[in-house]
Amino acid sequence: MSFPQRRLRRLRRSAALRRLVAQTRLSVDDLVAPLFIRQGITEPQPISSLPGVCQHTLDSLRAEVATLVELGVPACILFGIPEHKDSVGSQAWDPQGIVQVALRHLRQAFGTKIVLMADLCVDEYTDHGHCGVVDANGEVDNDQTLELYAKAAVAQARAGADVIAPSGMMDGQVGAIRQALDGAGFAQIPILAYSAKYASAMYGPFRDAVGVTISGGGDRKAYQQDFHNSREAMEEIRLDLAEGADMVMIKPAMTYLDIISQARTAVDVPLAAYHVSGEYAMLKAASANGWIDGELAAVETLTAIKRAGADFILTYLAAEVAHYLNQQETKAGDNQ
Ligand code: PBG
Numbered sequence: 001m002s003f004p005q006r007r008l009r010r011l012r013r014s015a016a017l018r019r020l021v022a023q024t025r026l027s028v029d030d031l032v033a034p035l036f037i038r039q040g041i042t043e044p045q046p047i048s049s050l051p052g053v054c055q056h057t058l059d060s061l062r063a064e065v066a067t068l069v070e071l072g073v074p075a076c077i078l079f080g081i082p083e084h085k086d087s088v089g090s091q092a093w094d095p096q097g098i099v100q101v102a103l104r105h106l107r108q109a110f111g112t113k114i115v116l117m118a119d120l121c122v123d124e125y126t127d128h129g130h131c132g133v134v135d136a137n138g139e140v141d142n143d144q145t146l147e148l149y150a151k152a153a154v155a156q157a158r159a160g161a162d163v164i165a166p167s168g169m170m171d172g173q174v175g176a177i178r179q180a181l182d183g184a185g186f187a188q189i190p191i192l193a194y195s196a197k198y199a200s201a202m203y204g205p206f207r208d209a210v211g212v213t214i215s216g217g218g219d220r221k222a223y224q225q226d227f228h229n230s231r232e233a234m235e236e237i238r239l240d241l242a243e244g245a246d247m248v249m250i251k252p253a254m255t256y257l258d259i260i261s262q263a264r265t266a267v268d269v270p271l272a273a274y275h276v277s278g279e280y281a282m283l284k285a286a287s288a289n290g291w292i293d294g295e296l297a298a299v300e301t302l303t304a305i306k307r308a309g310a311d312f313i314l315t316y317l318a319a320e321v322a323h324y325l326n327q328q329e330t331k332a333g334d335n336q
Helices: 006-010 015-021 058-071 098-110 142-159 173-183 201-210 231-243 254-266 277-288 294-308 318-334
Strands: 031-038 054-056 075-081 115-120 163-166 192-197 247-251 271-275 312-315
Touching (some): 031 054, 031 098, 054 058, 075 201, 098 115, 098 142, 115 142, 142 163, 142 173, 173 231, 192 254, 231 254, 294 312
Parallel strands (some): 115 163, 163 192, 271 312
16 A cells, blocks of 8 residues: 555664654764862762762862763863852852862863853852842842852853853843953853743752752742743843843753744754753653663653754763763664
């Protein structure tokens, strides 16, 4: 019998044929590894809600980055865990703050072999766990916070960051950081804006990783986006671009593929997606129970994020998926 669908099926018959007609290809070049560096520890500390991820010492961080370079992963993004927190998060811009120390260390060890991104926020550094200065009413003071972000951006650039990635969702943060960077002689440093960042239940393991508890059982719903909405994501992206963002990000990823897809048609700048800690943890938990094949589910997930329109993906799966993709490439080569 001849059904019109046969045309589609005919092109699925072998792995080589499928590779030939594949529209989306996940590549090692699409991956950015988030890494945690903790001050004042002598051994790396595992994070139980993020199996396979740890809080690094400078030595273990260097070893991990060496592995990423070896695998061909083009970028990593650093998050810091300070020994001491305070009300304004001053370790975020102290030249001796742990991220600044780590950036100098990695820059020296790896030169330009890997892109060093610096997440810019103060929640890891504040004793109340908010992403900014908290006023007398317990609300985050947007405009005062911008001054802190400007200082942190310059400190990170000075320490050797290649890309500054503000994640605090304060209004005007991209403009304030751009102005500060330009004024300090860092006009060449791009900004990756966490433009559409939703107040998500998927950040739990990350907060374990950085030791953040929002005081008084608070949340970030007053400054992060409401997951019921999609149009405001485009508005946030447009505003960040107008303020000078070079690249924009959607976060989380799996449950926001519609947003990624809309953003892809709306803008022409590089588009990132953050496959966040909770998304990683769900996958790892199911895989540890033998309920899904973790490796295949990981590749399928990241490919779907790319298919939706992301150019690159921040993911805790970076090293293992890079390893898998490199192996696949070798196998495909052997079959020729
Ligand atoms: C804020 C920040 C968060 C994440 C990255 N930057 C947490 C938050 O907004 O509470 C979460 C990333 C993840 O869950 O993997 N500095």
